[in-house]
Amino acid sequence: MADNRKYYYLKLKENFFDSDSIVLLEDMKDGILYSNILLKLYLKSLKNGGKLQLDEHIPYTAQMIATLTRHQIGTVERALEIFRQLGLVEQLDSGAFYMTEIELMIGQSSTEAERKRAARLENKALLPPRTKGGHLSDIRPPEIELEKE
Incomplete structure (x- = not known):
């Protein structure tokens, strides 16, 4: 059976770069x-x-983030x-950083969901286009029973 992996993705609103912060x-x-560091941190935290944690017990430090984002530690x-000042990141009691707006940006999928989505699109493309209204009764009028005496 095929490997069913989970994929996480970041959903940005079209006005993300126009927001005040x-x-x-x-x-x-x-x-x-x-802003490049911020986007990389959003992706790392998905x-x-x-x-922002390496595993359940080890939060990322500024040095670790610098290494992962390939930026200088001072930056x-x-x-x-x-x-922190703009409210984009909070530091939790455990020492881990938390990306405050991430809940609105997280999307999730799997390889199985992608396969089903592709199959639905393929089936939709194979169906003949409808020319009339959207009701089944437009194609087949309902049967009417007539009483004969």
């Missing part, structure tokens, strides 16, 4: 780097429901502080 973020010195530390 992102506009303010990108207007800062190194702001484009900060599997854990918004928490990451400044970015995390700015994210």
Whole structure:
């Protein structure tokens, strides 16, 4: 049987980069780097429901985030502080960072769901287009019983 993997994806609204916090973020010195770090952190936190953790017990540190995002440690530390000020990130009691708006952005799928979605689209393409209204009774009028004496 085929391997059924789970996939997580990030759903961004079309006005994501027009939101006040992102506009303010990108207007800062190194702001484009900060927005890049923010998007990478959103992606890293998808599997854990918004928490930035290596596993259940080990939260990411600023150094670990710098390594994973391929940015300098000073840039990451400044970015995390700015994210806290803008309300984009919270630090939990466990020390883990939590991406505050992630719940609205998480999407999830699996290989089986993708296969079914593709099959539905294929079946939809094979159906002949309807020319009249959308009711079955437009194609086949209902049967009427007539009483004969």
